[in-house]
Amino acid sequence: MTATTADIPLIGGSADGESVRVELDATGRPPLTHHHLGDGGLADAEIYELESTSGDGPPWHYTCRGPVT
Numbered sequence: 001m002t003a004t005t006a007d008i009p010l011i012g013g014s015a016d017g018e019s020v021r022v023e024l025d026a027t028g029r030p031p032l033t034h035h036h037l038g039d040g041g042l043a044d045a046e047i048y049e050l051e052s053t054s055g056d057g058p059p060w061h062y063t064c065r066g067p068v069t
Helices: none
Strands: 005-011 019-023 033-038 041-052 060-067
Touching: 005 033, 005 041, 019 033, 033 060
Parallel strands: 005 060
Antiparallel strands: 005 019, 033 041, 041 060
């Protein structure tokens, strides 16, 4: 059976070094973006964008692109 969730590392921003568990779509891919809530909730949210990785380790990570505006 194929996994329905994956833990994706977060790179940069206030959540650098953390990871987020996301649901995979029918083709086995995670969402293209992740909105990470800060201490102030939506007012401090940052947007992370999915990127493919190469080599050993997870096949993807999310990179911070800045605050959600």
